[in-house]
Amino acid sequence: MPQNIVTEEKVIEEIKKAVAETLSSDAGAIEPDNSLIKDLGAESLDFLDINYRLEQAFGIKMARHFILEHIEEMFGEGTAIDENGQLTEKAVQFLRARYGDAFPGFKANMDMDEVPSLFTIRTMAGGVMDILNTLPEKCAKCGNAAWKSDDGVKVTCGSCGEPAAYMNGDDLIKEWLTRIQEEKKIC
Amino acid sequence: MDKRRVVITGYGMVTPLGKNTDETFEKASRGLSGINYIKSFETRGLPCQIGGEIDNKWIDELQPAGAQRLQAYSSRGLRLMMAATREAAERARLAEISDRGRIGVALGSHGDNPAVDDISLLHRFYDGKGTWDMQGLMRAGGYSALNFFRRKPDAATSLLSMLFDCKGPNLSFVSACSAGAQAIGEAYRIIKEGSADVMVAGGCEATLNFTGFIGFVLIKALVEKYATPQKASRPFDRKRNGFVMSEGAGSVVLEDLEHARARGVPVLGEIFGYGDSADAYRITDTHPKGEGAILAMRGALEDAGLGIEDIDYINAHGTSTVQNDLTETRAITAVFGDRAKKVPVSSNKSMLGHTIAAAGAIECILTLEGIHHSILLPTINQEFADPKCDLDYVPNEARMQTCRKALSNSFGFGGQNACLCIGQFEG
Numbered sequence: 333m334p335q336n337i338v339t340e341e342k343v344i345e346e347i348k349k350a351v352a353e354t355l356s357s358d359a360g361a362i363e364p365d366n367s368l369i370k371d372l373g374a375e376s377l378d379f380l381d382i383n384y385r386l387e388q389a390f391g392i393k394m395a396r397h398f399i400l401e402h403i404e405e406m407f408g409e410g411t412a413i414d415e416n417g418q419l420t421e422k423a424v425q426f427l428r429a430r431y432g433d434a435f436p437g438f439k440a441n442m443d444m445d446e447v448p449s450l451f452t453i454r455t456m457a458g459g460v461m462d463i464l465n466t467l468p469e470k471c472a473k474c475g476n477a478a479w480k481s482d483d484g485v486k487v488t489c490g491s492c493g494e495p496a497a498y499m500n501g502d503d504l505i506k507e508w509l510t511r512i513q514e515e516k517k518i519c
Numbered sequence: 520m521d522k523r524r525v526v527i528t529g530y531g532m533v534t535p536l537g538k539n540t541d542e543t544f545e546k547a548s549r550g551l552s553g554i555n556y557i558k559s560f561e562t563r564g565l566p567c568q569i570g571g572e573i574d575n576k577w578i579d580e581l582q583p584a585g586a587q588r589l590q591a592y593s594s595r596g597l598r599l600m601m602a603a604t605r606e607a608a609e610r611a612r613l614a615e616i617s618d619r620g621r622i623g624v625a626l627g628s629h630g631d632n633p634a635v636d637d638i639s640l641l642h643r644f645y646d647g648k649g650t651w652d653m654q655g656l657m658r659a660g661g662y663s664a665l666n667f668f669r670r671k672p673d674a675a676t677s678l679l680s681m682l683f684d685c686k687g688p689n690l691s692f693v694s695a696c697s698a699g700a701q702a703i704g705e706a707y708r709i710i711k712e713g714s715a716d717v718m719v720a721g722g723c724e725a726t727l728n729f730t731g732f733i734g735f736v737l738i739k740a741l742v743e744k745y746a747t748p749q750k751a752s753r754p755f756d757r758k759r760n761g762f763v764m765s766e767g768a769g770s771v772v773l774e775d776l777e778h779a780r781a782r783g784v785p786v787l788g789e790i791f792g793y794g795d796s797a798d799a800y801r802i803t804d805t806h807p808k809g810e811g812a813i814l815a816m817r818g819a820l821e822d823a824g825l826g827i828e829d830i831d832y833i834n835a836h837g838t839s840t841v842q843n844d845l846t847e848t849r850a851i852t853a854v855f856g857d858r859a860k861k862v863p864v865s866s867n868k869s870m871l872g873h874t875i876a877a878a879g880a881i882e883c884i885l886t887l888e889g890i891h892h893s894i895l896l897p898t899i900n901q902e903f904a905d906p907k908c909d910l911d912y913v914p915n916e917a918r919m920q921t922c923r924k925a926l927s928n929s930f931g932f933g934g935q936n937a938c939l940c941i942g943q944f945e946g
Contacts, residue, residue, distance in 0.1 A: 375801045380737070
């Protein structure tokens with residue numbers, strides 16, 4: 333359920349911290365719309381590190397696979413990426429549905445290698461918020477609806493102290509894709 | 520001093536495909552794969568469950584004389600190297616050389632990774648807060664002091680020098696995927712400069728245990744999507760998605776030509792040049808334009824005094840990762856220009872998997888064998904063309920073709936690039 337214990341501002345702050353620590357740079361110099369790869373110079377190994385830091389900070393499980401990979405697995409090879417390694421029209425529809433107009437850059441026939449450079453601190457925050465918003469109404473352990481957070485980052489049950497359990501990032505993407513497919517019949 | 524020439528007078532290998540050079544080459548020329556589901560440790564729950572393992576029975580069977588008493592100190596990789604060097608030394612008649620101070624060793628290897636059992640044992644005597652129960656650990660007696668030697672890569676070169684009585688220069692390389700090629704390249708330079716007459720050079724790797732494997736899994740370097748283990752390693756193919764980890768060893772005896780002629784030992788090939796460089800770019804990502812690879816290949820050609828028109832074949836690094844194969848293709852295209860599409864390029868890793876420190880040595884030997892037999896080994900598992908990888912990769916089947924000179928590429932994970940220019944000895 334949508335929660336308001338951890339705010340998007342806090343998430344962006346934590347992501348900036350994680351990115352700054354990973355890249356040994358200054359968190360203060362990072363802007364929410366900076367591209368992780370193009371503006372901040374992150375490489376593939378850095379993403380693993382950043383994800384790990386966020387998982388530890390928020391107590392979540394980030395997606396291990398990119399949305400394009402999920403599309404290919406769910407709807408068949410060639411659905412998202414064609415034999416020339418380019419985005420298909422269907423992939424663009426899914427991406428637009430997910431990211432709205434944030435990326436006018438998404439277009440069919442775009443080289444899939446260029447896609448990761450479009451991702452920013454803000455899009456990453458969106459992904460984290462999606463996971464945080466799967467906070468169940470009640471604590472699974474004691475059954476009470478008493479969530480709290482001392483630091484605005486990690487959520488625990490106010491009754492029994494159990495850490496909040498969120499949906500896993502990959503499962504969340506799969507669930508979203510299933511829903512969008514039912515709604516829009518892209519494939 | 521006149522310019523010394525460096526030739527090859529012996530070689531040997533142990534790989535997932537064979538106990539010796541002939542066996543591996545024969546199976547590779549039939550396009551067979553040495554990759555299978557891993558049996559030596561539990562891979563359940565891991566996103567990759569395959570690798571190129573070597574039968575333990577072979578390792579015991581192939582040990583040279585004197586190796587038994589050194590076994591306790593020897594990493595698994597070293598034991599493979601001892602077997603490979605036994606084959607190489609026999610062929611080169613290494614034992615008959617009298618001045619042992621003029622024979623050196625150059626080896627790429629990484630030693631053993633800690634075994635899960637060792638780690639578990641140690642944790643029984645640790646309270647998790649910085650305190651060790653040393654008395655308890657010593658009473659349990661289960662942690663061998665000799666693990667120390669099996670972990671250290673330099674112990675391998677030390678033991679090899681003992682076993683094969685090589686008192687000359689002794690060098691250890693730990694540069695991941697380029698270590699074996701670097702060892703051969705630096706051994707070549709040592710002979711050229713006159714510091715030794717003979718060098719036993721090569722690489723070995725046997726880190727295919729849980730701790731070794733999991734490292735590569737965590738950084739997502741290993742293949743995760745494959746129809747069968749044998750189809751997983753597919754360099755340059757559009758569906759490639761990571762490398763397959765393997766174990767192996769390759770040993771080459773390099774010798775000054777005049778020294779070889781004087782003792783009448785048959786010459787099996789020549790090293791014409793060596794080029795090396797560093798990407799100096801990122802921790803694992805390769806330079807998108809392949810600048811480091813280009814430097815290494817051009818360096819090898821320049822050192823050999825040859826041009827692109829002299830090269831008949833390229834033994835690619837070809838790991839089956841999305842990045843390497845693309846970067847390598849770009850680098851070859853940059854160096855060879857219009858000729859790039861005419862020079863066959865193939866990857867032995869499609870059949871053997873990635874033998875890491877051993878790769879440069881094994882692939883150098885397979886290139887020479889190919890030259891002897893006039894066979895270009897294939898890159899198997901070429902099913903889906905990648906428009907960005909558009910060279911002649913000798914797809915799926917070996918090809919009968921003569922070849923006189925070749926380049927063999929080894930581009931390490933951290934950006935270390937090595938390129939050997941090798942070929943037929945023509946007098």
